[in-house]
Amino acid sequence: MVGRKSLVKRLLTVDLPMLAILTFTLGPYLWMLLTSLTSEDRLFTEGPSLVGATIENYVRLFATVGFLTNLVHSFIIAAGTVVVGLTLSVTAAYSFSRFSFRGKRYLLLQFLIINMFPVVLLILPLFVMMRVLGILDTHLALIIANATVAIPFSVWMMTSYMNGIPRSLDEAAMTDGCSRLGALWRVVLPLCTPGIIATGIYIFITAWNEYLYALTLGGRNVRPITVAIQTLIGEYEVEWGLLTSGGIIGALPATILFLIVQKRLISGLTQGAVKG
């Protein structure tokens, strides 16, 4: 009897409220999914429903709107940002995690402070700078812009992962004749691989989702998915079936990747508390 009573209590105080919060959390997403599966002419007569579900909106998205090109642009930019962000921060993270030196605290904090500045403050001068350099509307421009977020983030995350690897391991490698960099390359990096992958995936997601830089510094030749979706909103104002299918496709890669790495990422994020 006691067990049953506490089960009822648990259902009322934990399961039900949790379900309510999840409904609020997932409701808008599921509503978008449902809308995207409803054909355009039924949408306004009967509203979104699973009855007569169709993928015609998705077909149209790729056939007539040309969403595939936008996906490719997004992929190039996000992958490029991952490469730049990770390679530039590996040695920096190693330095922060293994040495103590003058100015360490300030150098570490300068990476933290970067993510605190308003995007507007950076976006205007970056635009001017890239116009002078003639790289506006290229993949490079957007990779550079996204790197402003990715590098500091990656330095912080990798430093915290490397801190978790005992120094005695690099010292052992060095007594066996490895140089400092050899120890980093052969011992520390392989052990950090899960952390590096999680960091890389998070950078990928952020760059994939990024919108303001893409709009300002790209937009004509280089049109990542986020800009394409926003243009859809302007062009196909009332065709919600098409619009929501664009939203689903645009959100899909990030959502899947996030669900895969969420556990490891969150432990890293909450330790470092780097970025929202």
Added chain:
Amino acid sequence: MLTMNEPMGRAALARKVLPYALLSPAVLVTLAIVFFPMIQAAWMSLHDYILWKPKDFTFVGLKNFATALGDEVFWISLKHTVIWIALTIPAQLLLGLATALLLNQEFPWRPLARALVIIPWALPSVVIALMWVWIYDANYGILNEFMLRLGLIKASVPWLADPDTALYAIILTLTWQGFPFFAVMILAGLQSIPKSYYEAASLDGASTLRQFWHITLPGISGVLITAVLLRTIWVANSIDVIFVMTGGGPGYATYTLPLYAFIKARTNLDFGYGSSLAVLFTLMLLGLVVVYLRRAGRGID
């Protein structure tokens, strides 16, 4: 100046320089793509600089800042920024706290709930804006239908087109987007509180509420402060969701300061004035940033 003639000199020097050498790629690149542009922004803010008149780059001192202080839209945007932070952050915090407390309980589908609850965090802001515009749609939006059926409203409300509701509609969207971050941070804080504290308190006969007040809250206060600081800075800075949902409209109803700076530069191409607005806004945030950095700095070493 180097002590090359001493046999130990070179190795010692190398050991001293190595940490900086390892740091240099990341530091130099961030100097070039972050700190240099920021100085440039500050420099631009002291000039009359309209993008389509590139030859016209006249130094005007603090004129742009003076203009801002006399600019009605600046004050409207500032007011909205304050309202927007004052409502969004507490809403995110409370919802996040409730979620974290629930996720800290034992129930069979907890891992699933924990994974699903953070989905809004992973979505592109453009997609978030898109789906909420659809929810708020005046003619076919589900929110109107829902509220009409419940009898909460008598006629459809154009949530985003009505100056009285637009800002609050966006605040709800932002709350939805940001509360999972609080939930995750607070959950980590909750899990760091030793179980034995609660056991001892139960033995002493402390009620759940008293336990929450005397054990849970002090235990997560550090995380709460950090999360509120970070989130305030982030919410204050974020303009992408508003930009896509309303573009600042109707009228100036959803202008916030960074959005105003962005629109000034983007549509009027007034980079001088836009930069000065961005600089002003940054200075306002600086207090929070300093507090946050102090807290973060304690954790280093």
